[in-house]
Amino acid sequence: MRTNYAVGVDVGGTRIAVGLVERKGRIIKDARRLTPKGGPFAVVDMIIDLVEEVITGVHQSELAGIGIGIPGQIDFSRQSIEFCTNLPLAGVDVRSLVMSRTKQEVTIDNDGNLAAFGEARWGAAKGARDFIMLTVGTGVGGGMFLNGEPYRGSRGMAGELGHIVVELEGRMCPCGGKGHLEAYLGRAAIAEKGVEAAAMFKGRAILAQAGGKIDDVTAECVIKAAVAGDAVARGILLDCGYVLGRALVGFVNIFNPKLILIGGGVGEAADFMVERAAEVMQAEAMAGRRDVKVAQAVLGNDAGILGAAALSFDEHDSREGMH
């Protein structure tokens, strides 16, 4: 029997978003709430509450299942959460807990993988057989789609594209590494440069975005000032675009992809940063592979929900032998 809906769950450090998704990728109902502080069970309970909220009135037989994206390192084959920096979910069997309460099939995956999955199914990478996606936000993550499917590596943890060394003796990275891409491109790095600029007269447009309070300067203040046309803020993001572009050189030489998608909150907001990165990459990538297209992801805030739902449809269909 053909199921009509899947539930996609996007568990973020700040917010949990759940959507009921049709087979064509339309979210017909959603529910979003701030991620609760406290232990793992508060998080799991909220996931379950939100899921029950969106599936009210849907018949069991119409549901393919539930997909859950987690901002951590997932061993996909074991469906276990190995590490989770921003939430207390490491080692918690989220899948079984949600399954036992909702009586639905549940599949969990890394949020970066799922964002790529969503874009491949319904977004900017529709039909692409080989692409990589970088998500630039608080962290820098990503996902790889190779030979028409997500590539997860030997333990399901592949795709940490933000954690490559771009500077041998470079800035410390939140992961504990040194000189990683994320250390130059994540929100913390942008905010730091924003604060630096805002302390001087030239940074007044950035400061204004923070209501004049230097302690309130965030990456978003820099992005907003840049989008409004401020040259200093734009300069900060163009510098980020340069570093991103240099990293893309490596990805293009390694993967020879047709398409690179840049998503995440920062990546989707700052088109000029992405354009700069594409120019830098084009100038230095090895010959023969410069036909690669660099584009912004399009699913925005819904990417997580949609990717998780797409995974859930696929898992259901392969259980039913529909693949």
Place this chain on the structure above:
Amino acid sequence: MRTNYAVGVDVGGTRIAVGLVERKGRIIKDARRLTPKGGPFAVVDMIIDLVEEVITGVHQSELAGIGIGIPGQIDFSRQSIEFCTNLPLAGVDVRSLVMSRTKQEVTIDNDGNLAAFGEARWGAAKGARDFIMLTVGTGVGGGMFLNGEPYRGSRGMAGELGHIVVELEGRMCPCGGKGHLEAYLGRAAIAEKGVEAAAMFKGRAILAQAGGKIDDVTAECVIKAAVAGDAVARGILLDCGYVLGRALVGFVNIFNPKLILIGGGVGEAADFMVERAAEVMQAEAMAGRRDVKVAQAVLGNDAGILGAAALSFDEHDSREGMH
């Protein structure tokens, strides 16, 4: 009918090596000659001569075909040579030329891919489903084996693992890029450091390897002095191992492989360099993926011949529907 032999051809900048290979991976006959200077046809003619030399006495029906590894960028699906830095083969239809003269099926591929293919079939990566291989020699290349097969990317040019940026404003790379891994690890980089050291008293062991002539100091002099126990030469290669290790951090975070193989002339000679790289990687790779094994490739000079033959067997078998 089951064929017993394939011919593997390894076209190098210095030497062309051809072998007749059994299904179990034994080279039962080989022929090697210096790569001729001059135009592309001198090279193609030599390939054909060497192939004919090794297949003398073998019945046509016993041969699966000929595999040829080329040190250049190959569009695998078109079987065309797009770029070739060290040999005049770009745009030359090597496959058709060799086919028409030998009346054998011919398949060409990038030499880095084939080295990985050979190790996967008969070498240090036997049975590994997911591994990456770096070849460290004059250049730094590589190959990826993902989900049990070579990954070639959208145009067949994937795997240039030596051309990632490890230093934003770093050394110029032979490819024209800046701060690439190859610029820190290839023979030219090692030789340069060797010359620097040999100009001073502390570098006397390196200088001795060059017969006392500083102009004759090569990467091999550094490696030989290091293997003989000289601390300065060893230091140069340990520094290379550090840079290699920092690059491996990125590969492990991106690919989550079970195995990383280090091959190539330098990679196979300098075990302490590889050990240092493994230590550096282990200390910095993201948690959960440190079970990766770093090992030296084992097929040595024969890797190219064996990989090319393995490819040829596979192509034959899939033509015959044996896969």
